[in-house]
Amino acid sequence: MATQTAGPVHVAAPTRSARPTEFTQSEPIVQVRDLNVHYGAFHAVAGVSFDVPKNSITALIGPSGCGKSTVLRSINRMNDLIPNCRVDGQILYHQVDVNARKVDPVEVRRRVGMVFQKPNPFPKSIRDNILWGAKINGFKGNADELVERSLRQAALWDEVKDKLKENGLALSGGQQQRLCIARTIAINPDVILMDEPASALDPISTLKIEDLMRELERQYTIIIVTHNMQQAARVSDQTVFFSLNEKRQGVLIEASPTAELFTHPRDQRTEDYITGRFG
Numbered sequence: 001m002a003t004q005t006a007g008p009v010h011v012a013a014p015t016r017s018a019r020p021t022e023f024t025q026s027e028p029i030v031q032v033r034d035l036n037v038h039y040g041a042f043h044a045v046a047g048v049s050f051d052v053p054k055n056s057i058t059a060l061i062g063p064s065g066c067g068k069s070t071v072l073r074s075i076n077r078m079n080d081l082i083p084n085c086r087v088d089g090q091i092l093y094h095q096v097d098v099n100a101r102k103v104d105p106v107e108v109r110r111r112v113g114m115v116f117q118k119p120n121p122f123p124k125s126i127r128d129n130i131l132w133g134a135k136i137n138g139f140k141g142n143a144d145e146l147v148e149r150s151l152r153q154a155a156l157w158d159e160v161k162d163k164l165k166e167n168g169l170a171l172s173g174g175q176q177q178r179l180c181i182a183r184t185i186a187i188n189p190d191v192i193l194m195d196e197p198a199s200a201l202d203p204i205s206t207l208k209i210e211d212l213m214r215e216l217e218r219q220y221t222i223i224i225v226t227h228n229m230q231q232a233a234r235v236s237d238q239t240v241f242f243s244l245n246e247k248r249q250g251v252l253i254e255a256s257p258t259a260e261l262f263t264h265p266r267d268q269r270t271e272d273y274i275t276g277r278f279g
């Protein structure tokens, strides 16, 4: 146990209730087992293991360069697209190893969607932004209904319902990010990965994205990378803290229910980070 010296001074927002019973009883939807990632000869992430409970928000936090994005990209095989990147260990999604030979990475990315730091709508209409990926993935239902449902779920419908034919790039940054979330939802994933989804947005848009995440958690499982500890404290159920070891490899220090991690960190390094003494 870390000694309780200074409080978590940098975390002004109250943490969410830990919901310990629901949280610990929820089955894991993603299990990361002894994940090691190399970029060429560089060992970027070493021996990372944690579970992601279903219908929860897990925040990955830690100093820059400690491997948060690398870990996130391993979960839906986005690292396959980076030359020289080698992923070892297991990522179990519904108990299936996503790297198994019989598994199609395109199917993994459909079921485990991703939202990036910089909003990146297609240079197409708002409507086509929603429909394009869905159609590629075989959607043959009612297009109007899918557009409305996805935009409603992403809390964007009221703002765009009268301009569905306008270019997605004409929206504000915060709206573009919600459009990207709507586009991801339209493909019907059950896990959504978000890599610093609000870091390019103003504070009001950031809060909207955070509110949206809490709505989406009822139906989806969300894993978010954030460099903002207050954000992790505000939105997540579980927080996973990463740091660099003496060999400059990204390692997991502690994975705990968020309320616990920010009030009673189990590791001195977590405490140093959340109290602002390091990082």
Ligand SMILES: Nc1ncnc2c1ncn2[C@@H]1O[C@H](COP(=O)(O)OP(=O)(O)O)[C@@H](O)[C@H]1O
Residues within 6 Å of the ligand: 039, 042, 044, 062, 063, 064, 065, 066, 067, 068, 069, 070, 071, 082, 250
């Ligand atoms: N495509 C890449 N090629 C080579 N090295 C990379 C690449 N992406 C990330 N790295 C390195 O891997 C380490 C972890 O990076 P990253 O996962 O982006 O960290 P974080 O998201 O925590 O800031 C860093 O040292 C970074 O420079």
Ligand SMILES: [Mg+2]
Residues within 6 Å of the ligand: 068, 069, 070, 225
């Ligand atoms: Mg990153």
